[in-house]
Amino acid sequence: MKTLNKVLFAAITLAFFGAPETQAQQIDGKAIFEANCKACHSITEDVVGPALKDIDKRRDAKWINSFVKNSQKMVQAGDKDAVALFEKFNKVPMPSFESSLKDADIEAVVAYIKTESEAPVQAEVAAPPTTPADPKNGTGNEVKSSFSLKSLPATVFLGILIAVFLLGLVVLFLIMTFVSMLPVLGSYYNRPENAHLPMAKLVGLLRGDTKSIVGEHKDVLIEDHSYDGIHEFDNDLPPWWKYSFYATIIFGIAYMLHYHVFETGKLQDAEYQVEMEQAALLSANEVSDPNAKTDFKVLTEATALESGKTIYAQNCAACHGKAGEGTVGPNLTDEFWLHGGDVNDIFKTVKFGVTSKGMVAWDKKLSKDQILEVSSYILSLQGTKPANGKAPQGEKYEAKK
Template sequence: MISLKHIFRKSSLALVAGLLLVGSPAAQAQDAVAGKAIFEGNCTACHSLEADIVGPALKDVHKRRGDEWLVSFIKNSQEMVQAGDKDAVVLFEKFNKVPMPAFGGSLSDEDISNVIAYIKAESEKPAEAVAEVPATPAPGAPGGAPVAVEEVPFLDLPPMLLFTLALTGAIVLLVIVVLVMLFRLLVPMMGDSIYSESFRHSFAGRLLLLLKGDTTIVTGKAKDVIHSHHDFDGIQEYDNDLPPWWKTMFYVTIVFSVAYMLHYHVFRTGALQTEEYETEMEQAALLAALTPDDPNAVTDFEVLTDDAALASGKSIFDTNCAACHGQEGQGTVGPNLTDEYWLHGDDINEIFKTVKYGVPAKGMVPWQGKLTKEQMLEVSSYILSLQGTNPANAKEPQGEKE
C-alpha cells in the first residue's frame, strides 16, 4: 500500500512545479502571444510601439504609468479624464482631444493583461542593428545625387571665418564711431551756415539737419498759409507740403504702372494670371501622372457590390476600423458611418481617398502601405453598404447631408 506520506510528497512536488510553470517565461510568452493578437485587432489603428500616431508611442509605457493605471485607462480613458487624473488629462490634451475607445465592455481583464504583457515583451526586445549605409557617390560622379547641406552652428564655423566676421564687424563699428566724431566736430565749426537756404536744400544739408532732429525732409515744410478762405464749422485748410516720402512713393507707383502695362499688355513679355494658372495646372497634371500616390489625382472607381468583396471589406473593417467607428459603423471616436451626413464626401472615390490618405488632424490614420488598393476599395464599398442600417446607440450626425 502506498503511504500517505509518499502521496503528500508527490502532490507537493506537483504543486510547486505547477506554480513554477505559471510564473515561467514560457507562460509569460504565451500571454504576450495572446496580447499581440488583441493588440493588432484593436490598437494598431491608433498606436505604435516606436512612434506617435493618433495616440502615443507605447514602448516602456508600463514603466512610465504602471500596470494598474494602464488597466484603468484601457477600460475607460474618458472616465479618468473626467475624474481629473493628471496623466490622462495631459494625454487627452496632447493628442488633439481625440478620445480613446473604452474597451471595458469588449475586452476582459485577462485580455487587457495580455496586451500589457505584449507591450512589455516588445519593449524589452533589443534594438535592431542598423545596416551600414554605403557611401553616397559624389554629386558630380555618375549616379550621384545632390547632397543636402548640413546646418553648422555659428560657433562651430572654422576659426578663420569667425575671425574674418569679427574683424568686419569691428571695422564697421569703427567707421560709425569715426563718422559720429566728425559730425560732432564739424557741425560746430560750420556755425550758422548750416541754416542757409542753399545748404538746407542740398542733400548734405538735408541729411545733416535730419540727424540734428529737423524732420522736414520726411514730413515736408509747414507753410501755415490758409489754402482758401472757406470756413467749414471752424475747420481751416492749410497749404502745407505733402510728406516727401509720400510723394516719392506716388511717383514710383506711376512708373511701376507704366512698366507693368508695357510688360504684360503691350509687349506681352510676361504671363498674365490666367496663363500662369493654366501652366501650373499642366505641370500639376504631369506630376500627378508621375506620382501615383498624389492626393489630387483623379480616380474613377466603381462601388463593389458582389458578396465576396463586401465580406472581405467587412473583415477589414472589423479588424482595422471598428475600434474607432464601432462594430456596426455606429461611430465611437470616429463619426457615424450609417447616416446620410458626411465630413469628406459620400462618393466611393472620396471615401477611398479618405481611407487611403487619412485625416491626421482629426485622428484618422492613412491606410496606404498597410492595405492594398483592392482592400481599400473593398472596405470603402462596405462602408457605403452600411447606409441606412440604423444601428443602436448611433452617434449624432456630423458633416453635411449628401
C-alpha cells in the same frame, strides 16, 4: 502488468503526439491583441487609447479585466482611473468585450503586453548622409548648399574679419571728414550763384536746413480766403509731397507699359492660376499631404473586396462593428458621412485619420493598395442595414453623376 502497459502507452502517445490538451488550451495573446486591440492601442505610443507598456505594473489584474469587459460601466460608476483615461482621450468610449473575450483571453493579452514591454528596444542605425553630385536630387529639387562661415579655415575667417574691420574704419573716416567739411561746403554753396545746385540742397539738409523737403513758409495771406477765423496762406505744396506725386506718375507709366502694353508681366489672375498649378504639382508629389488631389476608382473585383474585408475585420471592426453597424465609430452602412462618402474621401480618412475624433491614421500600417481595398469594401456595405445599426451621423452623400 496491465498498469505497466497503460503507463507505457501513455508515455509513447505523449512522446509522439505531445500534450494535445495543453496545446489546445494555450491561448495566443498576440493574435487576440492584433484582432481586438491593435486598432486603438500601441505598446509604446498613445493612439486612440493609451500606450499599454507595463500595464501589468500600473494596474492590477482585476481592474484590467473589468475595464476591458466594460469600460463605460466603470466610468459611470466613478472609478477614478477609468474617468481620467476617458477624459484624457477625448471621451472616446472603449468597445465592450464582455461577450467576446473571456478572462483567460484577457490574461493572455496582458501576458503578451508584458513580454513586449520587457523586450529590449532596438536602436535605429541612421544611414550616413550622402551628397549627390548633381545640383538636383532625385525629386528634381535643388540641393541647398551647406556652406557657412564656421566651415572656413581659421586663417581665412580671421582675414575676412580684418578686412571688414578695415573697411568700417575707412567708411567712418570718410563720414567724419565730410561732416568736418560741412561748414566750408556750406559757406561755398550759400553763395547766390550756387544756391540752385542740388548739392547745395543736400549740404543744407545735412546742416539742418529742411527747406528742400518741407518747403519755405511764406507769411502772405490770400485775400478773401478767411473763414471762421481760419486763414489760407499762399504757400507752395511741400517738396516731399510733390516728389511723391511725381514718383507715382512714373510708377503708373512703368506699370502700364510692363503689364498692359508689352505684357512682360503677369496680372493677378494669371499669377493665381500659375500658383494653383504649382501647388497641385507639389501636392501630387507629396505623399504625406492630406490635401493632395486623388482620383481613385472604386474596386469591384472579388479578390480586392475579399482582401478589403480581411483588412477591415483586423483593423476596423473593433470601432465600427463587424458588419459596419458602428460602435465607437460611426455607422458605415448608411448614406450619411462625417468626412465625405466618395472613395477618395474615405481613402484620405483612413490614411490620415481624424485625431480629434479618435480615428487612427493608417498610412504607416497599411499600403496605398490596402487602404484602397478597405475603402472599396466599406462602400460595398452601403444599404446592408445590419442589426443594431448606429444612428446616422454627418451629412447625406449623393454621388456625382
